[in-house]
Amino acid sequence: MIQPQHGRKQGIFAPLGVPTFRNIWLASLISNTGALIQGVGSAWVMAEISTADKVAMVQTATFLPMALLAVPAGAIADMYDRRKSQIASLAIAVAGALALAIFSLIGWITPWVLLGLCFFIGCGMAVFGPSWQSSVGEQVPPPLLPQAVALNGISYNVARSFGPAVGGMIVAFAGAAAAFAVNFLCYFPMLLALLAWRRMPLPTRLPPERLGRAMMSGLRYIVHMQPVRTAIARSLVTGMLGSSLLSLMPLVARHMLGGTAQIFGILLGFFGLGAVAAIFILERVRRFGNEKVVKGCSIALAASVACLALSHSLILSSAVLLVAGAAWMIQVTTVNIAVQLFVPRWVTGRAIAALNATVAGGIALGSVIWGVVAEQHGTAAALMTAAALLLVSPVIGLFLPIADRESAARSLDEPLADPEVNMAITGRSGPIIIELGYRVPSAQARDFYDLMRRIQRIRARNGAYDWSLSRNINDPDRWVERYRCPTWHDYLRQRNRVTEEEMAVQQKARDFLTGGEDIRVERWLERPFGSVRWRAESPDRGGYDISAPGN
Known part of the structure; x- marks a missing residue:
């Protein structure tokens, strides 16, 4: 100890x-x-x-x-x-x-x-x-x-x-x-x-990666x-x-x-x-x-x-x-x-x-x-x-100077809670697509964009793929951030890897939001085979426990 x-x-x-x-x-x-x-x-x-x-x-x-x-x-x-x-x-x-x-x-x-x-x-x-x-x-x-x-x-x-x-x-x-x-x-x-x-083994909610x-x-x-x-x-x-x-x-x-x-x-x-x-x-x-x-x-x-x-x-x-x-x-x-x-x-x-x-x-x-x-x-x-x-x-x-840092990167004291799931998926289900919607005043568009490029690097190094940022042509105050993770477990790992410093950067993105608004988060299962019953007599997997070992 x-x-x-x-x-x-x-x-x-x-x-x-x-x-x-x-x-x-x-x-x-x-x-x-x-x-x-x-x-x-x-x-x-x-x-x-x-x-x-x-x-x-x-x-x-x-x-x-x-x-x-x-x-x-x-x-x-x-x-x-x-x-x-x-x-x-x-x-x-x-x-x-x-x-x-x-x-x-x-x-x-x-x-x-x-x-x-x-x-x-x-x-x-x-x-x-x-x-x-x-x-x-x-x-x-x-x-x-x-x-x-x-x-x-x-x-x-x-x-x-x-x-x-x-x-x-x-x-x-x-x-x-x-x-x-x-x-x-x-x-x-x-x-x-x-x-x-x-x-003392460190507690983990997820099985190890391959x-x-x-x-x-x-x-x-x-x-x-x-x-x-x-x-x-x-x-x-x-x-x-x-x-x-x-x-x-x-x-x-x-x-x-x-x-x-x-x-x-x-x-x-x-x-x-x-x-x-x-x-x-x-x-x-x-x-x-x-x-x-x-x-x-x-x-x-x-x-x-x-x-x-x-x-x-x-x-x-x-x-x-x-x-x-x-x-x-x-x-x-x-x-x-x-x-x-x-x-x-x-x-x-x-x-x-x-x-x-x-x-x-x-x-x-x-x-x-x-x-x-x-x-x-x-x-x-x-x-x-x-x-x-x-x-x-x-x-x-x-061209390649070595940067300075005085303190170690710290993980969050309390890991992010697992998202609510109302569909039959397992830890291996995927790919998972994540969409985050922001409403940001147009006057702050440039600063918000620059900050989102920093968030792109955070997502990428923590396990996200195919990151993109879109802006609504009809409503320029609306932005959508998208990325994907190979499986549900990969997505949960990506959430658990966030450090205090990275969370502070993500909080800055919230500070850009129009008053009273919050980030709109949506999660999608791409190619949802196995999450629907193809025949009426097929068993319903809705009660499947995604936290069970090996899933």
């Missing part, structure tokens, strides 16, 4: 005062450490048995599942119990980690076997991610959501500050099989924390929500260009610094340490606004990657990676917070999944590109090219 937080100022660590969040966060720290230990082992083994392009493909195999599965995983996170979906997906990752450890121990590891098992583990974590991230809102009070989101991102970077160094030591002294076995064991604290979480329709609902919301769409597009650029640093770091350690797996672990550790240090300035930096933060981080990353390309000193490279880690963490966390604040809870999992898919897809694609460039032109040339592109990437902000 979420415990209320008191006090006028809530710091970045305030969510750790909530027991459920604290337990899961600590468990995530351990599992992230194991994943990073495995990452060091996988990358180093590949550097020993294959070429530069295959080394970079370790990142591709790890992140490609997130790009491919994130959208259905996000739909699952919104449709079903997020705790149970996390447990099931972790079981997949555990099976893959065990297989990787056993195959390594008995000498069955080849480049393609290694990539295949990394991909399999990545599949489990791709399904796990959206459920884990979107469940934060169920673990902490709404005022603590930004801090909790930041702490979840920091969890990975805290692990990265020491996990790779530990992984390098394990690989150097005990071999890759030991590193893979440690990763296998590190998943169990998270499983225990999730089993101990007594999640997977395909749930995926489309999430994509429709993102397409029609411009701030979220922009943030996700910018994340693609970040993933593609920033992947140069992550995917080529094994080659930096091995070829440019002449080091071992321990040196590789140290470099990753300094990158993570920089990300951890950024926690203490994150809240202050965010005051400058999301767009300025993202631009500044891109420039800092560009300078860091360029310095890394020119460095042959472990000390200098480590110092550069401190700055790079801080810039990467602040940029990714800023965009993640922005997305979670702009979307309501019903679509949070799908929005986070789309963000994760974009970042992961960018990393996966970028890793392949930078691996090929490094193979053909050298590691330093690949890093300098990425640095140049990172330096000019803030220009995108002139």
Whole structure:
């Protein structure tokens, strides 16, 4: 159960005062450490048995599942119990980690076997991610959501500050099989924390959407929500260009610094340490606004990657990676917070999944590109090219700026009552056509029209199709808004998805009405087959209960 937080100022660590969040966060720290230990082992083994392009493909195999599965995983996170979906997906990752450890121990590891098992583990974590991230809102009070989101991102970077160094030591002294076995064991604290979480199921009056329709609902919301769409597009650029640093770091350690797996672990550790240090300035930096933060981080990353390309000193490279880690963490966390604040809870999992898919897809694609460039032109040339592109990437902000928002979107405290139904329909009946009639003085026609365009976007992202607005030629004060929903249940979901902010916009439409009038609402069943008796002897379905399970 979420415990209320008191006090006028809530710091970045305030969510750790909530027991459920604290337990899961600590468990995530351990599992992230194991994943990073495995990452060091996988990358180093590949550097020993294959070429530069295959080394970079370790990142591709790890992140490609997130790009491919994130959208259905996000739909699952919104449709079903997020705790149970996390447990099931972790079981997949555990099976893959065990297989990787056993195959390594008995000498069955080849480049393609290694990539295949990394991909399999990545599949489990791709399904796990959206459920884990979107469940934060169920673990902490709404005022603590930004801090909790930041702490979840920091969890990975805290692990990265020491996990790779530990992984390098394990690989150097005990071999890759030991590193893979440690990763296998590190998943169990998270499983225990999730089993101990007594999640309170959110009440719902409707059955879950089908997977395909749930995926489309999430994509429709993102397409029609411009701030979220922009943030996700910018994340693609970040993933593609920033992947140069992550995917080529094994080659930096091995070829440019002449080091071992321990040196590789140290470099990753300094990158993570920089990300951890950024926690203490994150809240202050965010005051400058999301767009300025993202631009500044891109420039800092560009300078860091360029310095890394020119460095042959472990000390200098480590110092550069401190700055790079801080810039990467602040940029990714800023965009993640922005997305979670702009979307309501019903679509949070799908929005986070789309963000994760974009970042992961960018990393996966970028890793392949930078691996090929490094193979053909050298590691330093690949890093300098990425640095140049990172330096000019803030220009995108002139066309796609990332918007600011301070508070999370809130659903209505009391959901809208179900409309009265006097005809035999089921939850699957449809399409449903909705007509709303307005009487607005002609002098306010332009302002009313502009407001209705905002309402069009609200209807579209919440599930409405074929929206139109008509004006009566004979009586110009009369307007009719029309849209449709595929089924009766889809219409009820569309009503339940309205947020307080969206309801305020709809109230403004009422303010335009001529005094004493109200919006006239009519609902129609298109193609009403089954709602009438074709023969006198046919049974009357008028008493059919549309609220019955499965209808």
